[in-house]
Amino acid sequence: xxxxxxxITNYQKATETLLKLxxxxxxxxxxxxxxxxxxxxxxxxxxxxxxxxxxxxxxVDSAASPEEQRATLANNTKNSFEDMLMKEKPDVRWxxxxxxxxxxxxxxxxxxxxxxxxxxxxxxxxxxxxxxxPPGCGKxxxxxxxxxxxxxxxxxxxxxxMMSKWLGEAEKNVSKLFKMARSYAEREGKPVILFxxxxxxxxxxxxxxxxxxxRSRNQFLxxxxxxxxKGKDMQLYVIGATNKPxxxxxx
Numbered sequence: 001x002x003x004x005x006x007x008i009t010n011y012q013k014a015t016e017t018l019l020k021l022x023x024x025x026x027x028x029x030x031x032x033x034x035x036x037x038x039x040x041x042x043x044x045x046x047x048x049x050x051x052x053x054x055x056x057x058x059x060v061d062s063a064a065s066p067e068e069q070r071a072t073l074a075n076n077t078k079n080s081f082e083d084m085l086m087k088e089k090p091d092v093r094w095x096x097x098x099x100x101x102x103x104x105x106x107x108x109x110x111x112x113x114x115x116x117x118x119x120x121x122x123x124x125x126x127x128x129x130x131x132x133x134p135p136g137c138g139k140x141x142x143x144x145x146x147x148x149x150x151x152x153x154x155x156x157x158x159x160x161x162m163m164s165k166w167l168g169e170a171e172k173n174v175s176k177l178f179k180m181a182r183s184y185a186e187r188e189g190k191p192v193i194l195f196x197x198x199x200x201x202x203x204x205x206x207x208x209x210x211x212x213x214x215r216s217r218n219q220f221l222x223x224x225x226x227x228x229x230k231g232k233d234m235q236l237y238v239i240g241a242t243n244k245p246x247x248x249x250x251x
Contacts, residue, residue: 008048011041029096030141033156092144100138103131107146111237115150115191128224128238130199132245139241143195146239152191155181159202159240162216171219174202178223178236185234192236199240200247217249 018034018041025031094104107129114125131139140156147154162173177194185192196202203217224238242248 008045011045011048015041015045029092032091033140033144036156092141092148094145094149097138097141097145100142103142107142111146112149115235115237127236128240130245131239131241133243135243140195140197143193143239143241147191147193150191150193150235152193152235153184153188154193154195155184156195156197159196159198159200162202170216174216174219174223181236182234185236190235194236194238196238196240198242200242200244203249204247
């Protein structure tokens with residue numbers, strides 16, 4: 001109950017911060033993304049408050065098996081995961097992003113050109129890009145502009161929202177995210193940019209790991225390799241972002 005209350009407070013603070021940014025910079029190209037993020041946070045707050053009122057966790061049948069308890073909780077929070085995702089067609093263009101020419105070129109060469117002329121890349125091309133830098137340097141807007149350049153869709157999710165206290169749920173969330181993104185790409189028939197912010201929350205190196213973190217990382221690597229999407233006519237690209245690249249796990 002205490003953790004839920006803290007989460008609600010933090011979501012409220014984040015919403016207030018985004019609102020202040022929109023008031024300070026009313027002409028910013030990021031305001032649309034801020035608005036969508038605020039809606040996502042507000043939906044999450046409502047979900048948490050509703051869960052708090054019904055007191056879901058304490059009323060789970062204590063006589064039930066751990067698997068049954070987990071299934072009950074998953075059913076009650078089924079929509080929470082999708083509420084934290086933003087699926088949209090962005091209107092941000094390359095011209096709106098200034099001062100990051102090297103990053104633009106890397107995204108063009110790794111995503112835009114292969115998407116438009118795949119016949120020129122017989123050996124394949126990168127399916128994943130990492131953007132890193134301090135907060136506010138334009139990582140999110142760059143990813144959105146890439147989706148716009150492809151006339152595709154932009155799926156934005158926080159890496160921290162993928163984690164779970166339930167053993168085994170984090171890797172299921174990763175699998176669910178990629179399955180949804182692939183389904184979206186196939187259904188719409190257009191490129192999809194899957195942008196994962198705070199990637200270090202999902203792929204960060206931990207000093208004390210109990211196994212769940214390792215499995216979630218392995219699941220992510222399996223998904224990004226495209227094993228579950230090979231042979232399908234779709235374009236899904238993953239762009240990760242972090243403020244702390246040194247904290248990411250590495251071989």
